[in-house]
Amino acid sequence: MLQNYFTMAWRSLLKNKGFAVINIFGLSVGIAFTLLIGAYVWGELRVNQSLKNADNQYILQSRWKDPNLGFELGTIAQLPKTLKEVYPTLVANYYHWDGVTSNVSKGDKHFRESIQVGDSTLLKMYGFALQRGNAETAFNDPFSAVITPSLAIKYFGSTDVVGQTLTIENFSGSKHDFTISGVLDEPARNSVTSVNDNNHSNIFLPEKASVFLGRNLTGWNNTSLVGYIELQKGVTPAQLEAPMRHLIKENAPQQISDNLTPYLVPLKSYYRQANGGTVNKMIYTLSFIAFFILLMAVINFVNICIGRSSSRMKEMGIRKVLGGLRKQLIWQFLIESTLLVLMATFIAMALYLLARPYLSDVLGKPITGLFAFPWYFYLLPFVFAVFVGLLAGIYPALVLSALKSVDSLKGKLTTVKDSVLFRKALVAFQFGTAALVFIGAIIISQQVDLFFGKDLGFKKDYIVYAQVPRDWSKKGVQKMEAIRYQLAQTPSVSSVALSWEIPDGGNGGPTQIYRQGTDPKQALTTQGLSADNQYALTYNIPMLAGSFFSPVYSAIDSAKVVINETASKALGYKDAGDAVGKQVNVAGITTPFIISGVTKDFHFGSMQESIKPVTFLNVNFTAYYRFFSVKLKPGDAQKSIAALQQKWSSLMPDAPFEYHFLDEALTHIYQTEIQLKKASYIAGLLAIVIVLLGVLGLVSLSIQKRTREIGIRKVLGASVVGIINLFLKDFLAIVIIAGIISCPLAYLIMHSWLNGYAYRISITGYPFIIAIATISLLTVVLITLQTIKAAISNPVKSLRTE
Template sequence: MLRNYFTLAWRNLRKNKVFSFINIFGLSIGMAFVLVIGAYIWGELQVNAGVSDRVYIMQSKWKQPDMGLEFTSLAPLGKALKENYPNLITSYYRHDGLSTIISKGDKHFTEGIQNGTPSLLTMFGFKMLYGDAKTALSTPNSVVITENQAIKYFGRTDVVGQTLTINAFNGSKQDFAITGVLKNLPRNSVTNFGGSTNEIFMNEASFKFFGRDAALDAWNNPYMVNYIQLKPGVKPSDLDAAINQLARTNTTPDIQKNLKTYLVQVNDFYLQDNKGSARKMIYTLAFIAMFILLMAIINFINISIGNSVTRLKEIGVRKVMGSSRVQLIIQFLTESVLLSLFSFIIALLIYLVSRPFFSSVMGKDIPKITEFPLYFAVLPLLIVLLIGILAGMYPAFILSAQSSIDSLKGKLKTVKEKVVFRHSLIVVQFVTAIVVFIAALVINKQASFFFQSNLGYDKEQVITAKVPRDWSPEGVKHIETMRNEFAAMPQVADATVSFEIPNGQSGNASNNLYKASQDPSHGIMATSIIADEHYTGTYKIPLIAGQFFAAQGEGTDVTKLVINETAAKALGWQNPADALGQPVRVQNDPSPLTVGGVVKDFHFGSMHEKIQPILFYHVKRSPVFRYLSFKLRPGNMANNVATLQSKWSALFPNAPFEYVFLDDTIAKLYQQEMQIKKASQAATVIALLVVLLGVLSIATLSIARRVREVGIRKVLGASAMQVVWLFIKEFAILVLVANLIAWPVAWFSLNSWLTGYAYRINLDALPFLSVALILAALVAVVIAVKTIKTALDNPVKSLTP
């Protein structure tokens, strides 16, 4: 019997090829999009999933957000809690992050290094391929790497006992022994920190090698990443008193007054970090995917209902031949479920083919089918069954209830054809498509605004590269000599040495800047940039008062600093010239300073936030540096870069030339917006395709039912265009109603989204009117193409029985 149901269902699908194709294809596209977005969301939820729920990261809440970093905490805090409160803490892990040059033979790479306590290998569940997790990081000269790094340097993974040469910040080098190899790490919030990925790990004793040991146990250092693992049964609130006691005992009144430490479970940290950007992305994509699937289901139901009404005579014949109502119900539900199953199979194929494309769109690898748990196989089957039943309910339960005589006559005696219901479903589709389309235009416009706005400096033809570090006075002189060598090249317009570049990541936290005549409580928090006198020339940052340190060839007065307009105004100088020569102080800097210049405001970070106060130190006063930036002259860019690379190899034979164009650096600041932009564009295409498929199918059904009406109208003198307009008018009203509903929804949603940006576009009427016209035109074209043949046919054909 079951086989007979499937056989009949298959025959009906083949008999109605057009409707079957539209139904299957439309639903499969919606299902495929949901599969892709669902896979992305599942991948995001797996971040930190393997970490114990008793592991927490210690975060800082400052009285003013620009007083410090949120994701770091007091350097000795985790260690002190473990030593003083062993009844509360099982273990702790703290680390710093840095980058330097690592070499093996003739291989030289700039690598990110995470140096911290040995508990890294035992607290977070990372798997070792070689070495002992309990002892691998127990010695000062040990280093643990991932299998990717092992292959990169040695071409194999069994490399325990081999050595890597690591550069210190004073220009010295030392060999470190590899004591362990980790299995490649899944994305997590411990080693994928702050947008960078660390795959090389060292003992915290290496702080001394890098000259940073003084900060390791300094209570005035709030810039260390600390994790703690609580004892079973201990709650985060149980540590409040202990943390407050340690802060009162060891920190200054200023820190006690402005800092509150709190705990975030590592399992949930990824979704909460960066103001919950990952969670917002998940919600946004889930919302879009849900409505795309809803549109596809509406199409499926609409077409199934419309097509089923044409089968009334078939129902009557089956009843006359002895079919029971139960058999008819099973038959219709079987056909519907079979259609849904075919759609899912095609959706699965679309997912397999499109996964690499959507991975590039989202900027993250979307999991393969084989990476999902086995129990996930139940979910799509349930969805297939649910969609099939929803679409088959109307013909199964309503049409099967009609009497044999009414069915044979093709009439619905007790139930009118649900035109209003079907039109309501179409309006829901239109509303969804309109909202998604408008959102795509607005998001695209906001993203373009980021890249087209004046940033306050010239980013064109600027490349940056990390340099070998030697933070001694001799090292500063050497790097300045190298800078001059590069600047003398005909391909280079200017070059500068700095610790920071405009990438939104300040290497130094904000400093309290205040007038020398006032106390620190009247100061402002200003981001410091350490650079040489060529910084503004390379980046073309306008100077509006004074000098940017000394001119080239003159001595540098390191007692002077330069500030931006915002800093000058915040300190009370509305006229930038009034700031020149004024004595100022920076907290924790023992020497007084003088304002030597004021630069025009520029976007050092992203346009998400307002421009903050900035102060410039000269690199000779604070001898730390990371970057050489080059302003290249116009011309053949490939040749210019190649010549620069050749010069680099001559000047820095043991350092890689890993350059980045500043445009690409800036683009990373808006990675989330670019992901949303690409996802919304893909969703718009899919939404419009689903809507137009639905319009096509409903128009086809409508034409099939009104052939005689068309014939009569033509006999009475109606023109072909009047006939076409007859069908367009039906959908024109639906499009109008959909716009009236969609516009307020889109406006409130997008206006709320835009308020998250300090610098944003104005939400005007253009996107709304454009979408309305485009959608109306597309619907009109689809209907016109479908109806024109019927409108031009001889009316005799339509009226002939």
């Protein structure tokens, strides 16, 4: 009997291929998108979950009264180890590290690599396994190194490399061979080997290697290291608050102890909460969109299934006359609708496989493969199929099977007609959701365009940057300045600057300055930048007053600073010119500095934050540098890059020329917004496709039901346009009602989202008009194409339909 139900259901689908295709395609697209977003969310939720004792693992964070005094991610270098030593009943283990990049070489292979210099507790504390080597002794030698499999392949072509050596350069220009003592198993995504999207460590060195690199992993005034602790079982973060405050008060300098409040964040949730919770916001936003896309697809499916029910009344009547039982008719409807959903689910899985690489690229995150989930996940699509199948089939099954045979054969059912209003309400919900998503996509796009179209206060065009070898000494700076001068002589190069920073938000830390003769306790905290005399020229940063040091460096420039307009006003100067030539003190430095110039304000980081006070110190004074920023002359960029690379290789043969355009750095700042923009446009497109499929199905059903009416109207003189308008009025009214509801809601949601940015667009009527007009136009075109055939057909045929 069951086989017979399936056979009849299959024949019914083949008989109504058009409706079946619309139903299956619309639902499969909704399911596929929801599965992909679900897989993305699953992957994001799994970050850090595989770490050993993950429930007890925490990262130390810093909350500063003045946020310019330090980084939230950094902690006091001495704190993790001291907590373990002084409070062993509370703290089971600790790990802290310093992240650096340096030149690494093997033979003729030279690359810049991300390196973690940290405690030997790394492997044991987090359960990281080694493919090769002994985890117990991997960090015993100060010149040993544990590397990732990808780095082993990169330098050696194999992972069987224990005992081989890599040459690492330190920040005074010296080089030393490090023996590879272990090769990691490729770890799952975590916030230890990759603390954030900007840091993916490939080489792990023992703490003793810090001596060679010239780094310091100790001290109570060092607040730039990343620290983790593992709590004893049963211990809560609240129990560690008082001990941390006590240790900082007893050991840290007063400026730090008065301003810093350390706190613990569980590693299981840290990844999602970091950077203002951007990952959580992305998860919630995409989950919300996916839910409504799926809901729209389900509504479409249910709507069309219910709408088609009236066309099968005669079939039900004949089957009842021939002896069919009511329960058999109910089973028939339910199996038919469930079969449709199952088919849509299988097609959705195929779409998942095809679309996964594309969506993974859009979101910039790996999306779990279809066959990589736990076994119980595979029950969900089938439970969903049964639920939606029952939902779509239960109404026609119960109503039609309850009709008397005579009523069924006459093909009259008032309750089906009464359900039209309910179904139109569902379509209105779909239109509203599509409009909401589309409006949101346009506003997000406008905000992202603002980031790249707004005057940043400097010129980013034709600028490339690359990291240089480090020798943080006066001799090292002089050598880099000499190389900078020679690079600038390249015909395709306009200018070159040596600096610690590029305008991507990353800076050397806070620099406190105060006017000569004022109270040092009232010092202004600024972003401290280290750059040479060519920085403003290379980035085309306008000067409000004075000069950006001297055109050519002289020793007196080391006693000068350059500040921005915001810093000048904060120091109490009404006009920028008043600040030039005045003396200021820099906290921690005894000799005063002279303000050489005041720049116009420029965006050094994200527009989520307002422009902060900035102080430039000359790189010849600080002796800290990382980048060459190169301004190319307009023209053939690739030819200019090739010439620059050739010159670079001749001047620094052992230093890799790993360049990036400045646009790439700015793109990375707004990576989340760009990903959200792309995802919202995909969702908006899918929402419109699904709602149009719903309109297509309902209009087709409406034409079927009103075929005789159309014939009568034509006999009475109705025009083709008049008949088309008959259908247009119904659906355009729905679009208008949906727009009236969705536009205020979209405004409130997007206004709240824009409040997260210090610089943002003003919401105008443009996104609302474009969204509603586009949906209305597509609806008009679709309905016209659907109804025109019925409108021009011979009325004699229409009148014969009943």
